[in-house]
Amino acid sequence: MAKKVLIVGAGIGGLATALRLVKRGFEVEILEKNSQAGGRLNQLKKDGFTFDTGPSFFSMSYEFKELADDCNIALPFETIELDPLYTVNFAGLDRSFILYKDIEKLAEQFENVEPRFEQKMKLYLLEGKRIFDGTVDIVVRRNFNSVFGYLFTLMKAPPRHLPKLFRNFWQQVSKYFSSDEVRQIISLVAFFLGRTPFNTPAVYTLLSYTEFQHDGYYNVKGGMYKIVEGFVQLLKKQNVKFHYNTEIVDYKETNGNLNYLIDDDNKKWYSDIYVINSDAALFRGKVFKRKNFSEERLDKMIWTMGPLTIYLGVDTKLPNVSHHNYYLGKNFRDYADKIFTASSIEDVPYYYVNVLSHTNPECAPKGSESLFFVCPVADLRYKPDWSDKEIIVDRIINDFSKRIKIEVKKNIVSETILTPIDWGKEYNLHRGSGLGLSHNLSQIGGFRPKNYDEKFKNVFYVGASTVPGTGLPMAIIGSKLVTERIEKYGIV
Numbered sequence: 001m002a003k004k005v006l007i008v009g010a011g012i013g014g015l016a017t018a019l020r021l022v023k024r025g026f027e028v029e030i031l032e033k034n035s036q037a038g039g040r041l042n043q044l045k046k047d048g049f050t051f052d053t054g055p056s057f058f059s060m061s062y063e064f065k066e067l068a069d070d071c072n073i074a075l076p077f078e079t080i081e082l083d084p085l086y087t088v089n090f091a092g093l094d095r096s097f098i099l100y101k102d103i104e105k106l107a108e109q110f111e112n113v114e115p116r117f118e119q120k121m122k123l124y125l126l127e128g129k130r131i132f133d134g135t136v137d138i139v140v141r142r143n144f145n146s147v148f149g150y151l152f153t154l155m156k157a158p159p160r161h162l163p164k165l166f167r168n169f170w171q172q173v174s175k176y177f178s179s180d181e182v183r184q185i186i187s188l189v190a191f192f193l194g195r196t197p198f199n200t201p202a203v204y205t206l207l208s209y210t211e212f213q214h215d216g217y218y219n220v221k222g223g224m225y226k227i228v229e230g231f232v233q234l235l236k237k238q239n240v241k242f243h244y245n246t247e248i249v250d251y252k253e254t255n256g257n258l259n260y261l262i263d264d265d266n267k268k269w270y271s272d273i274y275v276i277n278s279d280a281a282l283f284r285g286k287v288f289k290r291k292n293f294s295e296e297r298l299d300k301m302i303w304t305m306g307p308l309t310i311y312l313g314v315d316t317k318l319p320n321v322s323h324h325n326y327y328l329g330k331n332f333r334d335y336a337d338k339i340f341t342a343s344s345i346e347d348v349p350y351y352y353v354n355v356l357s358h359t360n361p362e363c364a365p366k367g368s369e370s371l372f373f374v375c376p377v378a379d380l381r382y383k384p385d386w387s388d389k390e391i392i393v394d395r396i397i398n399d400f401s402k403r404i405k406i407e408v409k410k411n412i413v414s415e416t417i418l419t420p421i422d423w424g425k426e427y428n429l430h431r432g433s434g435l436g437l438s439h440n441l442s443q444i445g446g447f448r449p450k451n452y453d454e455k456f457k458n459v460f461y462v463g464a465s466t467v468p469g470t471g472l473p474m475a476i477i478g479s480k481l482v483t484e485r486i487e488k489y490g491i492v
């Protein structure tokens with residue numbers, strides 16, 4: 001008889017793992033605390049507008065292809081390659097930099113800003129490629145059974161990359177570029193890890209190679225939530241059962257194995273194998289009550305940004321705003337140093353704007369736009385009080401209006417604001433940390449919470465706070481790694 005696997009959480013990690021496991025003959029059921037699947041990769045439909053609520057693009061698209069090949073399915077969504085990748089606007093500058101993938105076109109953007117940009121960028125990206133080729137397969141796409149095994153594997157990486165573990169992203173970028181504008185723009189990708197360029201190791205400059213050269217960024221036709229809808233449909237066709245509005249809050253163990261999980265309605269959920277897609281650190285503490293993951297211990301770990309997100313429907317077109325846009329201030333270093341620990345937001349914060357309706361006109365009524373703002377802020381350890389959210393959002397919208405020279409406020413017909421409090425409650429994210437555990441050296445690879453349980457042999461983990469890490473492609477790789485473990489544990 002097929003072994004039964006119960007997956008707790010219908011985030012991208014849980015869904016991808018379910019696809020791989022049904023293909024291998026396991027019987028899969030999924031429990032989800034919310035009323036719809038997707039987790040942070042979610043969708044809001046309101047006032048005639050459609051908004052992607054979390055991820056608005058992804059890199060390493062070939063990881064989705066690998067998943068499809070592994071499951072012998074066609075991907076149930078269509079990707080749109082982004083080129084230009086995004087635009088960057090600095091406060092006080094009456095122009096935006098357009099980040100093209102083509103290096104010659106990109107160099108034209110920096111003609112009077114960074115001498116010999118093209119030559120420098122080629123050298124910088126070549127080094128990023130070397131880091132990528134020398135590390136990704138041996139460190140990211142691999143399971144580790146011990147810290148020793150992890151450190152041993154690290155030693156197999158080319159020694160020339162070793163100093164980049166101890167240098168930061170900004171220092172690496174500064175070795176190649178002299179202008180502040182280029183340094184800031186190239187360093188922005190560190191914020192995608194929920195960190196800053198000043199506390200992200202230089203090895204992550206491989207991300208510049210992934211964004212500009214290797215594979216770039218992708219959006220999904222009809223919006224990112226098409227990924228979730230497609231995966232859920234495929235799973236339902238294969239008789240995977242979904243149970244929504246079901247939150248796991250407790251458990252019962254027997255002889256070193258997890259016997260059953262208990263939901264918020266006191267219902268018992270039995271299975272042979274359990275895969276936890278809820279945050280791997282928080283679940284160990286909150287549900288399994290492990291001392292190493294107690295609230296105090298979790299608070300001492302390094303967490304990524306808390307997201308302040310705004311979803312605006314406006315009844316006008318914004319022809320001068322691209323699909324993905326970054327709006328930066330004038331005090332990058334000072335801002336980066338304070339951003340993740342500031343208890344108040346005095347000035348206009350830095351923010352990102354996505355116009356989903358540009359590439360997907362069906363996501364807004366005719367003549368309107370669907371806008372999504374992300375503003376990285378401190379998690380709830382540092383800024384627990386969000387009673388000032390309207391004031392902060394007002395500042396952002398006023399600043400945006402000035403930069404694009406259109407009074408957005410008078411055109412708003414739909415507005416939704418989510419603070420780190422909302423994100424934390426909705427998806428069980430520790431202190432509202434949007435991307436989960438940070439990617440600093442002490443929290444990656446063999447040092448990250450493992451994808452198998454320390455105590456229960458029949459419990460495994462997938463998602464942002466276990467290996468390999470955060471972001472959609474990492475969750476897909478994570479689903480492959482956890483499937484390898486489950487196959488070894490319980491061949492059907």
Ligand SMILES: Cc1cc2nc3c(=O)[nH]c(=O)nc-3n(C[C@H](O)[C@H](O)[C@H](O)COP(=O)(O)OP(=O)(O)OC[C@H]3O[C@@H](n4cnc5c(N)ncnc54)[C@H](O)[C@@H]3O)c2cc1C
Pocket residue numbers: 008009010011012013014031032033034037038039040041053054055056057058059246247248249277278279307309374426427428434435462463464465470471472473475
């Ligand atoms: C604002 C924002 C923007 C982002 N932008 C990007 C981007 O552009 N590109 C990119 O690649 N990544 C982006 N990310 C990161 C990306 O969203 C995440 O890394 C990824 O979606 C995490 O997936 P997951 O499966 O690990 O977890 P989740 O999506 O959190 O899924 C876990 C699921 O488990 C459920 N759950 C939790 N606890 C329980 C419980 N006890 N019982 C039952 N169910 C439970 C939750 O409700 C959730 O549905 C962004 C994140 C945020 C917050």
